[in-house]
C-alpha cells in the first residue's frame with residue numbers, strides 16, 4: 419500500500435517523462451469524440467464496448483486496437499487536443515519535462531499531411547508550456563514493421579521540419595524487426611543533427627539492444643528490460659551514459675512480466691545503469707506516470723529508489739543545461755524534504 423506521504427512525495431518529485439507515445443494517451447472518451455467529430459465509424463459505438471477491447475494478451479493485440487483508434491485523428495485541432503489532454507494529466511502528475519513520441523508514418527498512411535500532425539502537436543506543446551510550465555519536445559518514431567523504404571521517405575518528409583524535432587525513435591512490433599534494418603535511416607538522422615533513440619529489449623532479446631547501440635548509435639534504449647539477460651551488456655551500459663526508459667505498467671499489461679517484482683530495476687540501479695520510469699501508452703496500460711511510480715512502491719521499491727529514477731530521467735533528457743540545472747535544484751529540495759538529505 420502506498421501511504422499518503424508517499425503519494426504526495428511521488429507527485430512532488432520533479433519528474434521527466436522520456437518514453438510516452440502521444441497516440442498512447444488517446445483515452446477511449448476522446449477517441450469516440452474524435453470519431454464523431456470527423457464522421458468516422460468505429461466498430462464500437464459505446465464507451466463500454468470500446469473499453470472491453472483493452473484486455474491485451476501481448477504487444478500485437480494492443481497494437482491492433484492502437485492503430486485502429488489512431489484513425490480517428492484527422493486534423494491539427496485533433497492533435498492539439500490530444501496533446502493538451504496529455505499535458506493536463508502530466509501537470510496533475512507533477513511532470514516538469516516530457517519528450518514525446520509520435521508515429522508520422524501511420525498518420526501519413528491514413529492520408530494526413532506531416533505538417534498537419536506537427537502543427538497540431540506543437541501548438542498543444544506551446545499552450546501546455548504556457549499553461550503548466552511543462553517543457554518538452556517531439557521525437558518522430560519510425561514504425562519498424564513497415565518497410566524500410568517507408569522509413570526513409572518519412573525521414574525525407576520531416577527534414578524540412580528538422581528544427582521542430584528533438585529526435586528520431588524506433589517503435590512498434592519488435593520481434594522479427596531487428597534494429598540493424600534501420601542502420602541507414604538512423605545514420606541519416608544523425609547527420610541531420612537529430613537525437614536518436616530506439617525501442618529494444620522489450621519482447622525482443624538483449625542482442626537487439628546491442629544492435630541498437632552498435633549500428634544505430636542510439637543515446638537511449640526504450641524499455642531495455644531484457645538487458646538483464648546479458649551481463650556483458652549490463653557492464654557496458656553501466657560504464658556509459660546510455661539510459662533505459664522503463665515502463666512498468668506497460669510491461670505488466672502486455673505480459674512482458676506477470677508481476678512488477680520480476681522487473682530487474684533494482685538490479686539496474688545497483689549495477690549503476692541509468693534507468694528511468696515512464697508511462698509508454700498510459701491510456702491503454704492503466705496509469706500515467708505517477709501511477710507507474712506508485713505501482714513500483716507497491717512492489718517493494720523505496721522512495722530513495724524512486725528519487726534515483728527521477729534523477730536519472732533529468733540526466734538522460736535532451737533538455738539543455740539550463741533547464742536541467744533548474745530541475746536538479748528542485749530535486750535537491752525534494753530530497754531535503756522527503757529523504758532528510
Ligand SMILES: [Zn+2]
Pocket residue numbers: 437439589617640698699
Ligand atoms: Zn513505447
